Amino acid sequence: MRPVLYQFPISHYCEKIRWALDYKGIQYSRVSLIPGLHMKSIRRIAPSTSVPVLRDKGQVIQGSSAIIDYLDKHYPEHSLTPEDPALRQQAQEWERRLDRLGEDIRLWCYHYLLVEPELAIPLLTSGQPFYRRWQVRLAYPKVEKGMRYWMKINSETAAAAQQRMEAMLAELRTAYLQSHLLVGDHFSRADLTACALFAMVFQPAEMPVPWPARERLPKAMKAWIDQHEDELQPLQVHYAQYR
Known part of the structure; x- marks a missing residue:
């Protein structure tokens, strides 16, 4: 099975x-x-x-x-965890830090997307029968309120999340300028985590959701993504190569 x-x-x-x-x-x-x-x-x-x-x-x-x-x-073939203990520790530390940042990325993206129901509803209901979209649309004020409450999404938390995202992007860019991969000579859970978690920002076509066209994104969100295109590029390159 x-x-x-x-x-x-x-x-x-x-x-x-x-x-x-x-x-x-x-x-x-x-x-x-x-x-x-x-x-x-x-x-x-x-x-x-x-x-x-x-x-x-x-x-x-x-x-x-x-x-x-x-x-x-x-399923040990194509292992994502290095065998060498030191490299394994490095990969797991990158993953731990990136997983924690993933909450900031999610908060930041939803802070902007939730104000645009026409953008948010198709993303939230991807993979569902068509009638689910209408159910969510009817309940959307409660959906948005609940998500903002549950994830503590507001202008202040989004601004703080953005600062942490920028710090991590700068660190990742420096690391990728020094080496093609974050840890050792093999693609690992460190690279996978970095690329997958920032995918909500650079929005790859391979993810199974109907991303809005870049020009349809909220202005502040689009402006930030455009401003950080250079820092996001290594993640996009690795996503395209290994995904």
Whole structure:
């Protein structure tokens, strides 16, 4: 039986695991859920309500880092974790820091996208039957309010998140100027995490969501992305090469 991934198509943490599964050549099935409406489904199978969740061989693994640990143990071909202990520690440290930043990236993107229902609703309901879009549209004021409350999204938190994003992008750019890869000589969970989590910003076509055209993005969001194109480029290049 194939592994089953419970996911949000829009989630960059879920993109991290889709990429890991594809990179390893693992055939799997997806169960796409809607943020907020997913809780009942996930509570049936996992300790908390977060995604991604992977079901495989009678096991339930929750969280992107834990899933990669599981995949490298049970599907060791094309390992994403270096064998050398020092390199492994470096890769896991990059991943830990980037995973934490992923919350900032998500907060920052939603801060701008949620004010544009015509942009946000197709992203939130990607992979769902058409009537789900209308249900979310009818409930959208509550959806937006709930997401802003749950993720503590406001102008102040978005500004702070942006500062941390800029600091990490500068650090990543410096690292990629020194070496093609973040750790050692092989593509690892460090590079995968960096590219997958910033994918919500540079919006690759390979992600299974209907990204709006760049010119349709909120002005402040578009201006920031345009301003940081140079810092985002190494991530886009690695995404195109390894995804």
